[in-house]
Amino acid sequence: MGTFHYLGHKMPYLPAEGCAGRLIVLEGTDGVGRSTQTIMLKEWLEVQGYAVHDTGWTRSKLVGQAITDAKMGHSLHRLTYSLMYATDLADRLEYQIIPALRSGFIVLADRYIYTAIARGIARGAERDWLRDLFGFAVAPDLTFYLRLAVKDLVPRVLASGKMNYWESGMDMNYGDDLYDSFVAYQSELIEQLDAMAEEYQFLTVDARQEPQAIQRQLRRMVGDYLHTSAYQLPPELAEIHALSKPMG
Numbered sequence: 716m717g718t719f720h721y722l723g724h725k726m727p728y729l730p731a732e733g734c735a736g737r738l739i740v741l742e743g744t745d746g747v748g749r750s751t752q753t754i755m756l757k758e759w760l761e762v763q764g765y766a767v768h769d770t771g772w773t774r775s776k777l778v779g780q781a782i783t784d785a786k787m788g789h790s791l792h793r794l795t796y797s798l799m800y801a802t803d804l805a806d807r808l809e810y811q812i813i814p815a816l817r818s819g820f821i822v823l824a825d826r827y828i829y830t831a832i833a834r835g836i837a838r839g840a841e842r843d844w845l846r847d848l849f850g851f852a853v854a855p856d857l858t859f860y861l862r863l864a865v866k867d868l869v870p871r872v873l874a875s876g877k878m879n880y881w882e883s884g885m886d887m888n889y890g891d892d893l894y895d896s897f898v899a900y901q902s903e904l905i906e907q908l909d910a911m912a913e914e915y916q917f918l919t920v921d922a923r924q925e926p927q928a929i930q931r932q933l934r935r936m937v938g939d940y941l942h943t944s945a946y947q948l949p950p951e952l953a954e955i956h957a958l959s960k961p962m963g
């Protein structure tokens with residue numbers, strides 16, 4: 716049995732207790748390598764017979780596209796920004812994440828409330844207001860924090876050619892140009908994530924390593940966790956798993 720609980724106030728109509736699945740979160744600032752790791756982790760888990768659901772911000776049916784549209788127009792008030800992200804997560808929890816957890820899936824979340832809180836704080840919202848806002852989120856079982864100092868992040872992001880308006884905090888005038896703004900805004904996000912790491916028991920991983928080395932570390936920790944937390948495949952999945960194993 717899972718040990719699911721909400722981080723703060725619950726969604727009263729959505730009991731999360733007793734879910735068989737597990738929620739694993741990959742946190743880290745923009746461009747740090749979360750997607751690269753999530754894809755590899757998903758593949759590895761699936762090969763072992765686990766059912767995996769992957770999720771990430773703006774993937775809700777309700778407001779995912781609306782957030783993308785609002786960001787295109789560069790016209791999103793800083794509080795509306797946090798409220799829209801909260802709506803996106805609430806919708807995904809209700810229709811995707813909690814149903815998957817109830818069915819025994821491993822849910823891999825590419826970013827979770829910690830990014831949303833860090834971004835909200837970087838936009839001047841009150842820390843307590845943000846924590847309360849996101850109190851409806853279920854607590855992850857494992858939260859990995861891919862950590863990279865801003866000096867190591869900049870070349871990685873420049874190499875992938877993805878320094879954009881929002882990831883540079885340009886809406887908040889963090890700097891005169893995109894580059895300066897990126898450095899100042901990302902430094903703030905990293906500082907906020909660092910501050911949450913201990914309180915929320917993040918498992919911090921040095922993201923300066925090669926992707927394969929990071930992946931080995933993640934797989935070892937996930938493997939150990941699934942073993943020691945007595946995760947059990949639901950009977951239907953266990954049956955399929957047994958069938959897919961070589962005979963003899």
Ligand SMILES: Nc1ncnc2c1ncn2[C@@H]1O[C@H](COP(=O)(O)OP(=O)(O)OP(=O)(O)O)[C@@H](O)[C@H]1O
Nearest residue numbers: 744745746747748749750751752871875924925926
């Ligand atoms: N460990 C690593 N070392 C060097 N480069 C990396 C590493 N991991 C990923 N990259 C490269 O950095 C870029 C960003 O990687 P990725 O898309 O996985 O990051 P992300 O955290 O998901 O980014 P975003 O915030 O845009 O979603 C890609 O070009 C990827 O190939």
Ligand SMILES: [Mg+2]
Nearest residue numbers: 749750751825
């Ligand atoms: Mg990504």
